[in-house]
Amino acid sequence: MDQLLHQVVNGLATGAIYAVIALALVMNFNSTGHINFAQGEMAMFSTYVAWTLIAMGMPYGVAFLVTVAISFVGGMLLERFVLHRFRNAPLLSVVVVFIALFLGFNAVAGWIWGPVLKDFPSPVSSYKTGTSLVGAHELFVGAVAGAMLLLLYGFFRFTTLGLKMRAVACNPTSSRLVGIRVSWTLALGWGLAASIGAVAGMLIAPLTFLDPHMMTGILLYAFAAALLGGVDSPPGAVIGGLVVGVAENLLGAYVVGAELKMSVALVIVVLVLVYRPQGILGRVTVRRV
Amino acid sequence: MIERREFLAASAAALLMPQLARAQTPGVTDTEIKIGNSFAYSGPASSFATHAKTAAAYFKMINDQGGIAGRKLNFISYDDAASPPRAIEQVRKLVEQDEVAVLFNTFGTAANSATVRYVNEKKIPQLFVYSGADKFSDPKTYPWTLGWQPSYRTEGQIYAKYIRAEKPNAKIGILFQNDDFGKDYVAGFRDVLGASADSMLKTAAHELTDASIDSQLLQLQSAGIDYLISATGPKHAALAIRKNAEAATRPLHIVTNVSTSVASVLTPAGLDRSVGLISSSYLKDPTDVVWADDAGMKEWRAFMAKHYPEGDLKDINNLIGYCFAFTLVKVLQACGRDFSRENILKQATNMNNVTVPGLLPGITLNTSSSNYRPIRQLQLTRFDGKSWVRFGQIIKGADL
Known part of the structure; x- marks a missing residue:
């Protein structure tokens, strides 16, 4: 019984990791209509930027904000200078670009920072939870994931900009006709997704260590989480992440074994x-022909 | 008629043999010996890459000193990212395009598993694969392939021998990477524990891509284990060290000697959390002050300073790469002037108490036509917060 409780809580903690990356995927999907395979690697890269800033002596909070800002600009530039050129290309070309970005970020990070594991600091590491069930940082990840979820949900639901983004992702031509600046909206979507990825990376690295391959396994589960929850739904991404995390632990411990x-x-x-x-919370897509 | 023709052809070949053999060994000329290598310079195992860079620097040093029997060593090394399909591609390229005389130090269990059959079909000495997988030390199946380090199975046997002597009825939990590497340790424990293995062992597997191994550790801990064996690579060992240090009742933690680097495993996991870890070694730990004045280690440090100054003197991979390259040079020197593939293999499988600068005193290289495991001894070590301290006698693996 004790083990069961531990496995469930631990599954929720791992699930929160999947959820934060899944949120970045959902952000990108809602603003561009694509699933970005390189989302995890971009997040890893941002985390290295944060690590470098902290190693240079910047306080954690400042480094956190600067990294989010750099990632935002970086994401926008990526859209303006790379993805923009494939706006009218077939989906397959876009997928190839994503794979290229995936390999590119991975290789460049390995080249700059080397493959040795790095310990990434946590702002809450000095706190104790008073139980062996869950660590302070894991609770922190859960709290931030919840906050990001609310922000994203509110953003897409209640702001004009969020609405415009959804419109652009859904139908760029009609959006342009009603006066939305499609190209800048897309760039903004990429910037926001990259910032969310950066936050996710900085949350995950204290748990998994920072290395160029920290996201490979996580991205796979995050995909599963986003699809399971409904790829256009921020709450769906979080629920999907938690379900995948808990299911993985329970299946591994009691049903089929870890293999x-x-x-x-x-x-x-x-x-x-x-x-x-x-998915669980996604909208049914109906397309008029 | 046919018999006669065959006889003539055979005698003609026999007459020409000495000349031909020398001229026809690919990759060997009067001025050069080509050595092929495929290594993980990128990808998930790239933290080992510095190993191959050290070997390259060592060959360069030998060339600066005049080479071997007047021949320069041409070390051709490609990146396979530890990916089996890319390893096949690179090894084929080395064999068919570059025409190397010998393959050396090819990296990784999975990558070598993919190429070992091809290499043995082509009858190319595949010396000292950089993998502890026991299957690369099997002269019956792969007569052209040799390991170097103690195999994972040998290492598992040695831990099992130690635990059985310490606590005969211990409950042992093994966290293992779900591949040949991790499974060899389980096999090694079974070799020694025999019939009592089922009651003493509790195992949990993890995949190389798993972000967390917490769930597996919880499973093992809830079985009430006295010993935790982490049969995993550096990253997951670091995760296990950190997690196990938080456990309420903390089992004695043994990590494989693949994951003992102070710089790349224990420092990120936390040095304070690593106190009391047990592992084993066949090498002199470069961070241990005991070896400050050791002749072999001085030799290595002087080499690093001169030929590979950017290499980390705390990273044991740089010492291992040096020892591998040292061994190959010994083998090639033993070849005299006959660098045929047959003779290279013959010398590699005929090592008697060869001493290597980086190996612990008492541990030597021994091979024969039936023993393809050059190193079969280990000494246990314990981490004291700063470095690994050796304790007890040198233990030899079980005789299979």
Whole structure:
């Protein structure tokens, strides 16, 4: 019983990690209509930027904000100078660009910072939770994931800019006709997604250590989480992340053993998508022909 | 008729043999010996890359000193990112395009598993693969392939021997990477524990890409283990060290000697959390002051300062790379002037008590036509917060 409780709480903590990256994926999907394979690597790269700033002597809080700002600008530049050129290219070309970005960020990070694991600081590491169930930083990840979820949800639901972004992702031509500046909206979407990724990276690195491959496994689960929750829904991404995290632990500990937990977790995701393609909270896409 | 023709052809070949053999060994000329290598310079295992860079620097030093039997060593090394399909591509390129005489220090269990069959079909000495997987020390299946370091299985046997002597009825938890590497340790424990293995062992696997191993550790801890064995690579060992240090009742933690680097495993995991860890070694720890005046280590440090100054003197990978390259040079020197592939293999499988500057006193290289495991001894070590301190006698693996 004690173990069960530990496994569930630990699954929620791991799930929160998947959820924050899934949120960045959802942000990008809602503003551009694409799923960015390089989201995890961009987040890893941002985290290295933060690590460098902290190593240079900058206080954690300042480094955090500066990194978010740099990532925002970097994401926008990436859209303006790279993705922009593939605006009218077939989907397959865009996918190839994403893969190129994935490999590029990974290789450049390895080249600049080397492959040795780095310990990334946590702002709450000095606090104790008083229980062996969950660490202070894990609670912090959960809290920040919750806050980001509310912000994103509010942003897309209640602000004009959020509405414009959804419009652009859904139908660029009509959006332009009603006076939305499509290209800048797309760039803004990339910038915001990169910032969310940066926050996610800085939250995850204290748990997994910082190295160029920290996101490889996480991104896979984050994809699953985003698809499971509904790829256009911020609350769906968080729920999806938590479900995947807990399912992975319980399956590994009690049902199929650790060897098969990943496969079985992903099979469940596939099954959900077969019977409910829009995910748990996603909207059904209906396209008039 | 046919018999006669065959006989003639055979005698002609026999007459020409000495000349031909020398002229026809690919990759060997009067001025050069080509050595092929495929290594993980990028990808998830790239923290080992400095190992191959040290070897390259060592060969350059040998060349500066005049080479071997008047021949320069041409070290051709490609990146395979530890990915099996890329390793196949690179090894084929080395064999068919570059025509190397010998393959040396090819990296990784998965990558070598993908190429070992091809290399043995082509009858190319694949000396000292950089993997502790036991299957690369099997002369019956792969007569052209040799390991170097104590195999993971040997290492597992040695930990099992130690635990059995300390606490005969111990409960042992093994966290293992779900591949040949991790499974070899489980096999090594089973070799020694025999019939009692089932009651004493509790195992949990993890994948190389797993972001967290907390769930697996919880499973092992809830079984009430006395010993935790982390049969994993550097990253997951660091995660396990950190997590195990937080446990309420803390089992004695043994980490494999793949993951003992103070710089790249214990420092990120936290040196204070690493106190009391047990592992094993066959090498002189470069961070240990005991070896400050050791002749072999002085030799290595002088080499690093002169030929690979950007290499980290605390990173044991740089010492291992040096020892690998040292061994190959010994083998090539033993070849005299005959650098045929057959003779290179013959010398590599005929090592008797060869001493290597970086190996612990008492540990030597020994091979024969039936023993393809050059090193089969280890000494246990314990981390005291600063460095690994050796304790107890040198232990030899089980005889299989």
